[in-house]
Amino acid sequence: xxxxxxxxxxxxxxxxxxxxxxxxxxxxxxxxxxxxxxxxxxxxxxxxxxxxxxxxxxxxxxxxxxxxxxxxxxxxxxxxxxxxxxxxxxxxxxxxxxxxxxxxxxxxxxxxxxxxxxxxxxxxxxxxxxxxxxxxxxxxxxxxxxxxxxxxxxxxxxxxxxxxxxxxxxxxxxxxxxxxxxxxxxxxxxxxxxxxxxxxxxxxxxxxxxxxxxxxxxxxxxxxxxxxxxxxxxxxxxxxxxxxxxxxxxxxxxxxxxxxxxxxxxxxxxxxxxxxxxxxxxxxxxxxxxxxxxxxxxxxxxxxxxxxxxxxxxxxxxxxxxxxxxxxxxxxxxxxxxxxxxxx
Numbered sequence: 219x220x221x222x223x224x225x226x227x228x229x230x231x232x233x234x235x236x237x238x239x240x241x242x243x244x245x246x247x248x249x250x251x252x253x254x255x256x257x258x259x260x261x262x263x264x265x266x267x268x269x270x271x272x273x274x275x276x277x278x279x280x281x282x283x284x285x286x287x288x289x290x291x292x293x294x295x296x297x298x299x300x301x302x303x304x305x306x307x308x309x310x311x312x313x314x315x316x317x318x319x320x321x322x323x324x325x326x327x328x329x330x331x332x333x334x335x336x337x338x339x340x341x342x343x344x345x346x347x348x349x350x351x352x353x354x355x356x357x358x359x360x361x362x363x364x365x366x367x368x369x370x371x372x373x374x375x376x377x378x379x380x381x382x383x384x385x386x387x388x389x390x391x392x393x394x395x396x397x398x399x400x401x402x403x404x405x406x407x408x409x410x411x412x413x414x415x416x417x418x419x420x421x422x423x424x425x426x427x428x429x430x431x432x433x434x435x436x437x438x439x440x441x442x443x444x445x446x447x448x449x450x451x452x453x454x455x456x457x458x459x460x461x462x463x464x465x466x467x468x469x470x471x472x473x474x475x476x477x478x479x480x481x482x483x484x485x486x487x488x489x490x491x492x493x494x495x496x497x498x499x500x501x502x503x504x505x506x507x508x509x510x511x512x513x514x515x516x517x518x519x520x521x522x523x524x525x526x527x528x529x530x531x532x533x534x535x536x537x538x539x540x541x542x543x544x545x546x547x548x549x550x551x552x553x554x555x556x557x558x559x560x561x562x
């Protein structure tokens with residue numbers, strides 16, 4: 219047993235314990251997991267031994283007992299988006315908090331919208347018990363792969379696919395209400411600047427914008443709508459085009475676009491809200507450092523990370539879960555859309 223004690227922190231297995239105690243590996247497994255038929259005296263013998271050898275409690279031991287890794291993966295966008303969008307960092311912290319409560323470790327995987335290789339390695343090498351997708355696409359290769367693989371997964375976002383489990387904020391309802399409210403406050407024409415329309419969150423926000431106009435009895439003007447803006451140069455060009463119209467407010471699809479809009483307006487000497495009002499469909503710390511406070515939709519990003527992780531852990535445990543979870547939002551009316559004199 220001395221030799222085993224020397225190596226227990228490196229390569230000790232259930233089979234090593236079984237050999238030392240003169241019992242079967244299945245007996246050790248049942249003792250660790252607390253499941254299956256085993257005599258109480260034998261159970262205590264096993265537990266006492268592995269406690270002395272610092273083999274228990276830990277996730278590796280339980281994983282060997284019930285075929286779990288006690289790891290889950292959080293699938294994040296490529297690094298450029300992570301730098302630009304605080305949402306993903308905050309979501310990650312929420313998921314990590316929840317994972318730790320269940321003695322799980324969170325593995326972070328970054329990839330673009332088409333490369334499934336990192337996911338395939340995780341599944342084929344049995345590195346994780348489940349995955350959380352932090353971004354959903356209209357044509358989603360990740361979802362299709364994970365459905366075929368059979369591994370439990372939860373997607374953050376909205377999907378028409380009823381077979382997958384999703385957790386999302388009410389982006390549609392929030393944008394719809396925000397647009398209606400802005401128009402009710404005297405804003406006559408709301409321009410819309412959005413990102414890639416291959417992402418379901420962007421699609422839902424744009425649909426909310428359109429229905430918010432309809433609710434307010436305002437005709438949709440395609441001339442003040444700019445989508446698929448994926449670079450600073452494209453956002454700046456869109457702002458230039460909006461300034462040539464009679465729009466008196468720019469609604470930004472997310473905090474990244476709003477940050478670029480505010481900076482470009484400042485560079486052009488356009489005052490907010492006197493000459494152009496600005497609002498964002500998502501609030502983050504990016505919007506907290508401007509001279510003018512920004513009207514925005516506020517979502518609890520930590521909570522969506524926690525909730526997605528909790529639902530995934532329930533799936534892994536074989537429990538029944540809600541197929542669709544929709545979290546609430548708040549509308550924060552701030553100085554950037556305050557009523558002022560008409561623009562000259």
